[in-house]
Amino acid sequence: MNIPLISKIAKNHLLSRIKQPIVAALGVMFGIGTFIVLVSFMTGLNALLDGLVLNRTPHIHIYNEIEASEIQPIERKLNPSEIANVYSVKPKRNLQRIANVDALQRELLADEKVRGISPQVSAQAFYMAGDVALNGIINGIDIQQEMELFSMGDYIVAGDPTQLNYLDNGIIIGKGVADKLLVDIGDRIQITTPNGGVFNLKIIGFYQSGLAEIDNIQSYVNIKRAQILLGEKSNYITDLNVKLHDMDDAPEMSRLIESYRDISAVTIQEANAQFETGTSIRNLITYAVSVTLLVVAGFGIYNILNMLIYEKMNDIAILKATGYTGADVQWIFIFQALLIGIVGGALGLLLGFGLSVLISQIPFETEALPTVKTYPVNFSPRYYVIGIVFALVSTFFAGYLPSRKARSIDPVEILRGQ
Amino acid sequence: MTKTILRTENVNKYFRKPVLFHVLKDINISINKGEFVSIMGKSGCGKSTLLYILSTMDTDYDGDLYINEKKVTGLSKNELAYLRSKEIGFIFQFHYLLSDFSVVENVMLPALKLGAKSKTDIRKDAIQKLEMLNIGHIANKKASKISGGEKQRAAIARCLINNPSIIMGDEPTGNLDSKNSQNVFRILRELSDEYGLSLLVVTHDHDFAGQTDRIIEMGDGHIIS
Numbered sequence: 001m002n003i004p005l006i007s008k009i010a011k012n013h014l015l016s017r018i019k020q021p022i023v024a025a026l027g028v029m030f031g032i033g034t035f036i037v038l039v040s041f042m043t044g045l046n047a048l049l050d051g052l053v054l055n056r057t058p059h060i061h062i063y064n065e066i067e068a069s070e071i072q073p074i075e076r077k078l079n080p081s082e083i084a085n086v087y088s089v090k091p092k093r094n095l096q097r098i099a100n101v102d103a104l105q106r107e108l109l110a111d112e113k114v115r116g117i118s119p120q121v122s123a124q125a126f127y128m129a130g131d132v133a134l135n136g137i138i139n140g141i142d143i144q145q146e147m148e149l150f151s152m153g154d155y156i157v158a159g160d161p162t163q164l165n166y167l168d169n170g171i172i173i174g175k176g177v178a179d180k181l182l183v184d185i186g187d188r189i190q191i192t193t194p195n196g197g198v199f200n201l202k203i204i205g206f207y208q209s210g211l212a213e214i215d216n217i218q219s220y221v222n223i224k225r226a227q228i229l230l231g232e233k234s235n236y237i238t239d240l241n242v243k244l245h246d247m248d249d250a251p252e253m254s255r256l257i258e259s260y261r262d263i264s265a266v267t268i269q270e271a272n273a274q275f276e277t278g279t280s281i282r283n284l285i286t287y288a289v290s291v292t293l294l295v296v297a298g299f300g301i302y303n304i305l306n307m308l309i310y311e312k313m314n315d316i317a318i319l320k321a322t323g324y325t326g327a328d329v330q331w332i333f334i335f336q337a338l339l340i341g342i343v344g345g346a347l348g349l350l351l352g353f354g355l356s357v358l359i360s361q362i363p364f365e366t367e368a369l370p371t372v373k374t375y376p377v378n379f380s381p382r383y384y385v386i387g388i389v390f391a392l393v394s395t396f397f398a399g400y401l402p403s404r405k406a407r408s409i410d411p412v413e414i415l416r417g418q
Numbered sequence: 419m420t421k422t423i424l425r426t427e428n429v430n431k432y433f434r435k436p437v438l439f440h441v442l443k444d445i446n447i448s449i450n451k452g453e454f455v456s457i458m459g460k461s462g463c464g465k466s467t468l469l470y471i472l473s474t475m476d477t478d479y480d481g482d483l484y485i486n487e488k489k490v491t492g493l494s495k496n497e498l499a500y501l502r503s504k505e506i507g508f509i510f511q512f513h514y515l516l517s518d519f520s521v522v523e524n525v526m527l528p529a530l531k532l533g534a535k536s537k538t539d540i541r542k543d544a545i546q547k548l549e550m551l552n553i554g555h556i557a558n559k560k561a562s563k564i565s566g567g568e569k570q571r572a573a574i575a576r577c578l579i580n581n582p583s584i585i586m587g588d589e590p591t592g593n594l595d596s597k598n599s600q601n602v603f604r605i606l607r608e609l610s611d612e613y614g615l616s617l618l619v620v621t622h623d624h625d626f627a628g629q630t631d632r633i634i635e636m637g638d639g640h641i642i643s
Contacts, residue, residue, distance in 0.1 A: 005530045009516075016518040318514040321475060322528035322576070323503020325496045412470045415510055415588070 006328060009319075010335035013312060020304045021340050027297035028344025028395060029351055032387045035290035036352020039383045041359060042286045044376035046279050055151050056209065057268050058118070058241030059250045062104070062257060064096055065264040096122075098263065101237040108242060108257075113249045118145035120239040121226035127173075127219075128190040128198075129181045136177065136217045138191070140226020149243040159185045159205025164222050171201040171225075175208040176216035193229050201225075294394045297344070301337055301398035309333065309406045317411035330407035337399020338392060345391030349384050422487060423584050423616045424449040424472060429481035431467060441467050442479070443639040449584065454610040454617045456627040459636035465620045466588055468636070472618065473506055473586050474498045486583060503532045507577030507585040511592040513569035515561035521572050522548065522557040529579045540579070547575040551605060567598035574605060585609065587619040591626060603629065 014021045098104065101119070108114050121140035126133035143164040146152035153161060157175060164170050171189065183189055183203055191199045201221065208215055221229070227236050244250055247268055254265035269276070309316070316329050360377040424447075431442035441464045449455055459465045470476040472483065474490055477498070482491045485505055490498065502508075515524045525544040529535065535543070548554045551571045556564050561572065570590065577585055587606070591599035603626055609615045610631075619630070627633050635642040 002530065002533060009527075012516075012518040314512075314514055315516045318516070319527070319531075320499070321473070321502065321508050321514075323499050323531050323580075325499045327496075328531070412475050415475075415512075415514070416466060416470065 002328075006331050007335050007339075010332045010339060013308060013315075013332070014336055014339060017308065017311070020307070021336070024297075024301045024304045024340045025344035025347065027300040028294075028341055028391055029347040031290070031293040031297040031394075032345050032348025032391050033351030033355065034293050035390065036349060036383060036387050037355045037359070038286050038290060039386075040352070040356045040377050040379060041375070042282055043380070043383070044360075044378040046282055047378060048372065048376040050279060051151075054268065054272060056155075057272055058150070059244040059247045059268045060242040060254050060257070061264075061266045061271070062098065062240040062242065063238060063264055063266075064098060066096075096238050097232070097236045098238065098240065101235060101240070104261065105240065108240070111253075113244050113246070113253065115243045115245050116145060116149045118142055118149050118241045118243075119223065119237045120241060121223055121230070121232075121236060122238045123226050123229050124194055125219075125229065126192045127177055127181060128192055133192065134177060134180060134217075136191075136219060138171075138219045138221055138226060138229065140223040140229075141220050142223060143220075146220075150241070155207055155209050156205050157208045159203075161205050163204045164220065167202065167204060168222065168225055169199075169201050170204040171219055171221050172205040172207050173203055173219040174215040174217060175206045176212060177219065178203070178206050180216075191229070195231065197229060197231065199229060290390075294390060298394045298398040301340055301395055302402060304340075305333055305337060305399055305402040306405075308336070309402055313409065313414055316406055316409050317414035320409070320411040321415060326407040329409075330403040333403035333406050334396065334399045337395045337403070340399075341391045341395025344395070345388045348391065349387055352387065353379075353384075421451040422448050423451050423453075423485070424618070425484040425487070426472070427482040427484070429468070429471060429479055429483065431464070431471060431476075431479040441639050442471070445481070445641060447634060447641060449616055449618055451583075451616055452610065452614045454607065454631045455619070455634060456630040456632075457618065457620045457634045457636060458622070458624075458627050459642075461622075463636045464639045465636050469586055469588055469618070469620050473508055474502055500532075503528050503580055505583045507580070507582040509570075509573055509577050509585065509587040509590040511589040513566075513573040515569055515572055515576075517560070517562035519561055520558050521553070521561055521564065521568075524561050524572060525576045525579055528576060532580055534580075544575070544579055547578050548572070551575050567594060567601060570594060570598065570602055571605070574602070578609070582615075584616040584618060587617070587621075589621055590619060591621070591623060599623070599626070 105117055105119070108117055119142060123138045123140065125136050125138045127136050141152075141164075143152065143161055147161065156172065159172065161172060164172065171191075173183070173189065178184075181189065185203055185205065187203050188200055189203055191201055193199070207218065207220060209218070223237075224234070227234060230236065242253075244253065250267040251269060254267045257263065257265040319329060320326070356377050356379065359375050362375050364372060364375040366372070426445050426447055429442055429445040430440070433439040433441055445468060457465045457469065467476070471479050474483070474485075477495075482489055484490065485501065490501060493501065515521070516527070519527070522541065522544050525547060526540050529540040529543065530537070545554060545557055548557050551574060553568050553571050553575070556568060556572075561569070564572070570593075574590075585606075590606070591602050594602060606617055606619070607629065610617050617630075619626075621627050633643075
């Protein structure tokens with residue numbers, strides 16, 4: 001096959017009716033452009049929404065769960081078969097702390113799949129404001145690890161969180177709590193614990209996750225302070241938040257931990273199944289809309305090539321009469337479709353990129369997302385590659401169907417007809 | 419004995435639609451090298467049908483067709499396409515130039531497909547053929563911008579570009595006024611006399627046929643004489 005010759009004939013045909021191919025290319029351009037904008041915006045938004053929860057969620061959360069005792073006390077005494085039911089047996093008071101936590105941490109860190117561990121001490125407390133006691137949860141954290149592994153820094157809306165490292169009586173309180181107590185950074189706040197302790201802590205920052213129910217109760221202190229609040233020793237750790245390199249390893253790892261330790265290890269997949277679903281459905285909608293647009297553009301190309309073939313029937317016949325094969329003629333029309341696809345697709349990428357840039361400049365400020373100032377847009381080159389491949393594939397098929405007709409045209413019928 | 423360029427053995431052809439119709443009945447003809455032959459006959463006697471079979475474009479027939487003593491019946495479509503571009507030049511009643519191309523590009527197209535020569539050589543050949551037909555000055559005009567007589571001459575130049583063994587014409591002067599027809603006939607005569615080309619032309623025109631070497635007369639699907 002003589003590609004330069006075929007493409008020259010294809011190009012001349014297109015140029016002779018330049019308006020129609022331009023319209024067809026515009027169709028492809030809008031199809032691809034819309035695809036790029038939609039997919040960039042949608043995946044940007046997905047990343048934002050997922051990040052809101054997933055970034056903050058440990059891949060494996062290790063803790064002691066309070067659950068009903070499996071062996072009821074009375075069963076130990078009597079023959080179990082004679083006892084039908086015992087109602088209102090309370091859960092056993094087991095230790096909240098993770099047993100032998102140092103050994104467990106060492107084991108986990110030795111595993112190369114583990115990126116890091118952030119230990120936590122969770123304590124209940126009340127924020128005192130005059131007569132009112134607000135319910136709260138205070139977490140003792142290693143601020144360094146939290147910022148590194150769970151991007152804690154993104155959610156500190158005021159103050160310097162690293163102060164928690166050395167300021168033993170420092171506290172980062174939830175923005176919701178702060179608003180209720182009318183306190184500011186540098187102010188002191190009184191905390192009481194369920195076992196009666198009263199503590200005076202200095203506010204060094206505000207925390208805002210965007211989820212009101214968390215912001216209204218959550219505060220952070222360093223681990224040592226949390227242990228003091230609870231009156232516990234320095235090996236008292238209630239939670240281990242594990243971050244892996246690949247979150248898909250989490251289920252296997254959690255099974256392993258649960259198999260040799262009497263402990264709960266909840267994976268991110270179990271904890272946030274709904275986010276995965278949301279993401280995949282949003283992606284599905286994006287692709288469905290884009291495919292529809294491209295199919296419409298494809299029909300435009302199909303139509304125009306069909307007309308072109310009728311118009312150029314004589315050319316086709318004479319080419320065949322002078323030695324061009326059916327395949328040559330077919331390629332002429334496929335080339336035309338691809339040419340429309342390439343030009344339209346490339347312009348579509350530019351249009352999509354331009355609109356994406358525009359969207360990413362639009363201010364988008366919301367209470368729920370403190371760190372986001374403009375609309376989130378994902379500029380991953382992956383979607384541009386998908387877009388251009390899509391343009392070529394769809395225009396190829398739009399050209400392929402009419403081109404088969406051109407291939408099978410019998411020159412004799414046309415040449416004799418006139 | 420002179421060389422035979424084209425020969426048929428018992429060619430029969432049927433039209434199947436709308437009803438079965440026996441168009442060509444046991445056609446046996448042969449054309450020698452350098453001969454200028456015309457086919458005459460009434461409308462519908464099958465002369466054009468025969469020509470398209472001889473040109474290898476129509477493959478739906480019984481019997482055998484030989485070109486340069488090589489059997490071409492039963493060759494694949496692609497082999498036939500190659501053979502057509504190499505051995506056969508075709509002129510139609512209508513010029514069938516590609517209107518989006520210049521005259522010289524139109525002449526070059528069959529040679530570019532054959533690909534036997536480089537593009538510059540083909541272009542040189544094409545210009546030379548156009549000059550031979552006295553239309554060298556319009557080589558770079560668009561095919562849609564030249565007169566009817568010029569178009570037919572450009573079409574003749576196109577059929578000559580691959581130096582075929584035989585030129586076939588389906589009423590090549592049918593669409594032209596008498597002056598232009600005379601011109602075209604003179605050109606064809608010259609090609610036969612001076613360049614030793616074989617020609618086979620279907621025509622209605624008695625004057626035209628009378629000036630050829632031999633007339634094949636057809637009637638009702640038979641060769642009469």
